[in-house]
């Protein structure tokens with residue numbers, strides 16, 4: 062039997078990662094190269110002459126004395142954590158197939174549970190923004206799904222209370238293999254909500270395949286070629302070949318959410334779904350995932366605290 066090429070691919074080893082990003086200076090130099098790939102340019106006077114402050118990661122323009130922070134206007138803005146901690150978190154988030162809880166991360170990184178949760182939510186948001194910027198293309202399978210509530214018996218919860226609805230979509234290539242996936246929380250499965258989702262997350266699709274849920278008519282309203290297969294719901298619907306990938310993926314994401322995290326509030330669900338998608342969408346590039354997420358984090362705008370975390374903590 063041939064080896065599974067995803068499972069057996071070379072990742073980035075922890076020693077290799079530490080050799081590259083193990084010191085604060087290495088991390089700062091890496092950030093510097095990402096922010097100013099052609100060399101430092103003063104944002105105020107465009108001079109290229111600068112000096113680095115020894116106490117903080119600040120770069121001072123020699124001409125106008127303006128001080129540029131290495132982390133301002135990035136996801137790392139105003140952090141009190143060393144960059145080595147952030148980079149290591151990025152390593153664990155991208156290299157562990159099943160994800161890592163913020164509590165586990167706090168132990169590994171030696172930071173408080175709260176700091177770990179904030180850091181993790183910020184990185185999850187970076188993952189979400191990255192994927193949301195690239196709509197799915199090709200042939201698409203979609204399905205409705207629910208998170209939470211009391212039942213975990215695999216019965217789909219249409220109409221059930223206490224559950225958070227989300228839409229699952231997977232793009233497949235012409236050979237029928239899954240390429241990318243998207244999981245998005247919705248407020249309902251109304252036709253209008255799905256139309257709006259489709260406009261944001263689909264582009265240039267050949268076909269969009271779903272079951273007969275009424276709200277999926279929103280796909281056609283958004284201008285896509287929608288094919289609906291009436292399944293009758295329940296166990297039988299999970300056995301239809303056309304829905305193989307979407308059913309497999311939904312099974313995997315639910316195992317991931319239950320396995321790594323004890324309880325996720327509806328409010329934060331989109332970030333956890335995005336974390337799962339981010340790794341799935343880059344599963345052929347495990348070795349390069351940390352560098353890609355570092356780059357994305359540098360290019361991300363800061364997230365203010367009030368947007369990050371409100372009342373609920375769940376660990």
Ligand SMILES: [Zn+2]
Pocket residue numbers: 103104105106107108122123124125126127
């Ligand atoms: Zn200047």
